[in-house]
Amino acid sequence: MKRLTPKVWFVIRLVFSFVLLWLAFRHIDWSVLWVESQNLQLRWLVLALFLILMANLLAAGRWGFIMQRTGLSNPWRRYITLYFAGGLINQGLPSTLGGDSYRALQGSRQQTIDGSPAIRYGVFAVFLDRGMGLLGNTLLGAVGLIIAGLTVSPLAKPIGIVLLVAIVSGILIFGVLFKFPHFLRWIQKLLNATRLPLGMNGLKSVFDWPINMAQVSTSITVHLLTLATFGACLQAYGVTVPLEALLIGIPALGLLMMLPISISGWGLRETTLSAALSLWGIPVSTTLLASITYGLIILLAYLPATWVLVKQRPKY
Numbered sequence: 001m002k003r004l005t006p007k008v009w010f011v012i013r014l015v016f017s018f019v020l021l022w023l024a025f026r027h028i029d030w031s032v033l034w035v036e037s038q039n040l041q042l043r044w045l046v047l048a049l050f051l052i053l054m055a056n057l058l059a060a061g062r063w064g065f066i067m068q069r070t071g072l073s074n075p076w077r078r079y080i081t082l083y084f085a086g087g088l089i090n091q092g093l094p095s096t097l098g099g100d101s102y103r104a105l106q107g108s109r110q111q112t113i114d115g116s117p118a119i120r121y122g123v124f125a126v127f128l129d130r131g132m133g134l135l136g137n138t139l140l141g142a143v144g145l146i147i148a149g150l151t152v153s154p155l156a157k158p159i160g161i162v163l164l165v166a167i168v169s170g171i172l173i174f175g176v177l178f179k180f181p182h183f184l185r186w187i188q189k190l191l192n193a194t195r196l197p198l199g200m201n202g203l204k205s206v207f208d209w210p211i212n213m214a215q216v217s218t219s220i221t222v223h224l225l226t227l228a229t230f231g232a233c234l235q236a237y238g239v240t241v242p243l244e245a246l247l248i249g250i251p252a253l254g255l256l257m258m259l260p261i262s263i264s265g266w267g268l269r270e271t272t273l274s275a276a277l278s279l280w281g282i283p284v285s286t287t288l289l290a291s292i293t294y295g296l297i298i299l300l301a302y303l304p305a306t307w308v309l310v311k312q313r314p315k316y
Helices: 004-025 030-037 042-070 076-089 099-107 119-151 156-177 181-193 200-207 211-235 243-256 268-280 284-311
Strands: none
Touching: 004 268, 030 284, 042 076, 042 119, 042 200, 042 211, 042 284, 076 099, 076 284, 099 119, 119 156, 119 200, 119 211, 119 243, 156 211, 181 200, 200 211, 211 243, 211 284, 243 268, 268 284
16 A cells, blocks of 8 residues: 555646646637747747756755765765756656655765764755755745735735845844854754754854855855746747746745645646736736746756666666
């Protein structure tokens, strides 16, 4: 029964993706889609592919830095290949391991820290990496709410300001706290209790001042590149979208995609972005085309990592 559970869950996610795609496309005039697809400008797709590759390379570098500071040493090329392989797994390949679990396992493979297997520290480093990604995503979303204002809701601007102030204050406060020995001793007790006694350097690589500023900047840049990727996909169909629209749509999508309810966001992405961008008068048909193109561009960016998964596949 345990062997069937991941397969059943995969099927549920697949069905849910198809249902969402059907909901997104059910009122669309297919002749309009066909006409719009004829205006495709390939140079924008090339730019989109370049941007998403840069975003993933930068994110892989962030993860690799955290891994090294946590005590897990790998060649930088390995961090990059594992990151892209993990991204490919997250695209919905039939596997019992998620991309993050794969990175944690393979990135700490055959390594020890203080004489113990390093997998726990690998998970810890991936958790910190994902946390920084979420932080950057939320920051951009807060800025989007502030800029968009009444276009979204009367409460959008106040909520955005509160979020922005809370996040920036939290970053600054943690940066200062990590300079106090008493706070560090308390954190060390917490690490000891979670069986991560040597995890302090990993935490400092994210929260300590001034390195936390570099981490936040990196995270924001990664998400801006991702946002620009979708913007390029829209431009490929001749549509220019306001920056605040992307600052609302893409961060919201990033939060929703954390829920394991679809295959790599298919269906969820189309319904979310078409609803968000329609507030700025972007035709739903164009958004759907751009969204599908965006999903295919991401898949294309990760496809070279297939050889990593094939190479590491167990032989029987």
